[in-house]
Amino acid sequence: MSNSTINSLLSDHIGDATNLSLWTSAALSAGVLAVLYYQLTSRKSDGFTHLPGIPFIGSWDFFTKRSDFVRLAIAANKNGGMSKFKLLNHNVVIATQEQGRKFFFSNKSLDFQEGYAVLWGGAPEIRDVVSQDASQAERRSYFVKRLNGFLRRERLGKTVPQLFTDLDNRMNSWPQSGRANPFDNIYRLVLQMTVRALAVKEIADSPAALEKLSELYWGVEKSTSATSVLLPWFPSRTRRNRKDVTAELYQFLADPINKRKAEGRVEEDAAQFMIEQGDSTENMVMFVMAAIFAGIITTGMNICWLLLHVNANPEWSAKLQSEIQALLSEHSPDTALPIHTRLSQIPVGVWEDSTPVLDLIIQETIRITNNGSLLRRNVASDVELDGATLKKGDFMAYPLEAAHLNPENYVDPMKWNPGRWEDPAEVEKHKAQLTFMGWGAGMHPCLGMRFAKLEMKFIAALYTSRFEYTRVDKHGAPIKGVPEPNLNDLYRASPKGGEVFFEYKPKI
Numbered sequence: 001m002s003n004s005t006i007n008s009l010l011s012d013h014i015g016d017a018t019n020l021s022l023w024t025s026a027a028l029s030a031g032v033l034a035v036l037y038y039q040l041t042s043r044k045s046d047g048f049t050h051l052p053g054i055p056f057i058g059s060w061d062f063f064t065k066r067s068d069f070v071r072l073a074i075a076a077n078k079n080g081g082m083s084k085f086k087l088l089n090h091n092v093v094i095a096t097q098e099q100g101r102k103f104f105f106s107n108k109s110l111d112f113q114e115g116y117a118v119l120w121g122g123a124p125e126i127r128d129v130v131s132q133d134a135s136q137a138e139r140r141s142y143f144v145k146r147l148n149g150f151l152r153r154e155r156l157g158k159t160v161p162q163l164f165t166d167l168d169n170r171m172n173s174w175p176q177s178g179r180a181n182p183f184d185n186i187y188r189l190v191l192q193m194t195v196r197a198l199a200v201k202e203i204a205d206s207p208a209a210l211e212k213l214s215e216l217y218w219g220v221e222k223s224t225s226a227t228s229v230l231l232p233w234f235p236s237r238t239r240r241n242r243k244d245v246t247a248e249l250y251q252f253l254a255d256p257i258n259k260r261k262a263e264g265r266v267e268e269d270a271a272q273f274m275i276e277q278g279d280s281t282e283n284m285v286m287f288v289m290a291a292i293f294a295g296i297i298t299t300g301m302n303i304c305w306l307l308l309h310v311n312a313n314p315e316w317s318a319k320l321q322s323e324i325q326a327l328l329s330e331h332s333p334d335t336a337l338p339i340h341t342r343l344s345q346i347p348v349g350v351w352e353d354s355t356p357v358l359d360l361i362i363q364e365t366i367r368i369t370n371n372g373s374l375l376r377r378n379v380a381s382d383v384e385l386d387g388a389t390l391k392k393g394d395f396m397a398y399p400l401e402a403a404h405l406n407p408e409n410y411v412d413p414m415k416w417n418p419g420r421w422e423d424p425a426e427v428e429k430h431k432a433q434l435t436f437m438g439w440g441a442g443m444h445p446c447l448g449m450r451f452a453k454l455e456m457k458f459i460a461a462l463y464t465s466r467f468e469y470t471r472v473d474k475h476g477a478p479i480k481g482v483p484e485p486n487l488n489d490l491y492r493a494s495p496k497g498g499e500v501f502f503e504y505k506p507k508i
């Protein structure tokens, strides 16, 4: 923790870490931390194991190396109980065992929005740009209502041909064959689909506008730091950037909506539906920002990992191809048609309910990849839990890796093995014990799951039908197996040990 923590603090507060000579920062890190850093490993009288941190500041590693940090809690809680750490004046409790997990997902005093609003700064926040009269609950209910409307089967069904055309056009815009980083070009496919299905046609139609949108999103992410999250009032360099980028993003999304409203022009897209419902531009932009954010981060990282794993596993790759071939033969037998047209003729209901191989592959990929920490805040009264008191105002975190990568729950947990989901009894067991929560659980299950699964299925089907590919490093040397995801990288879970590329060429 030491060097990076101090450096990130300094770079954020002072403005530019490169202005500090290396020896100064190293001396500071070693000297200051030797005095300030403390580590408490045993369970204390308040019933919690206290995790290491810096006095007054707390455990900055929760932001900078989250997975490494939560693994301390997983180890500390192994024989029961929960861990606790400080972030400035906030207490954060990490539950990793069954009792804490069940409480985390079902207790009504734990507030979802409050947890993320204070402890997670990755999403662009509309309140950074325009003042909002609506309460958080009202904004959430608006978001849920609109999302559910857009995900109705008949509505999605009408969009499917356009989604496949978009995907095919994007793939046509790549060099016919070559080496590409999936964490770059596959992410862009997800953005394209999300904007097409849940946002504004004017942007979905324009590769340049999509590129700009992607730049703005990653701009918000890059401008997020521990300081901007924990000290939102602090006029740091990153905070100013974040506000500026969010304001630009807001305007970028609002402009085409306002223009269309002013011209009275009618298009066929999600924005049009919202305009016809009389929605304000602010609400529409809020919806689009949140939907796109959920889309490009989680769906993006999971589809990249899915393609990596499938490629490294000939058995599952063959099963996937035969599932796709069977669907094509049944629903679009004319082999003279282009593959994206044929795939688009498979009904949405079939994609959702009759693709068992894709379902297993997605489930297993998410178990290994989707392992961030979920967050809540106790907004009600003090609660007794597992021999300790979770006070009103305390935060709670549940690291998904505590369940998903635990050898007590999954044999050989780092092995990608979709077959482990074939036994219905096993699936039921994980459901009952809450040991698979890749799509959330209890009071806050993922509301975009159906759409995210469709996006991953469409991309997997079209990409693997169009291309042959192998996994290589940046020099083109083949990569054995599949690296582990770096779970400290909250936004991409990028491969440990360096970038992985796909060397691809068209299938004949």
Ligand code: HEM
Binding pocket: 112, 140, 291, 292, 294, 295, 298, 299, 302, 366, 370, 374, 375, 437, 438, 439, 440, 441, 443, 444, 445, 446, 447, 448, 449, 451, 452, 453
């Ligand atoms: C592979 C892609 C995705 C994965 C693995 C995923 C996973 C999750 C998980 C684990 C949660 C629970 C968070 C918690 O309990 O703290 C969640 C919640 C949520 N997800 Fe997703 N998600 C994905 C894609 C999407 C997409 C594309 C959308 C929307 C377009 C979406 C919308 C939501 C919403 C609105 C919630 C919050 C529900 C609530 O407030 O109760 N998700 N998701």
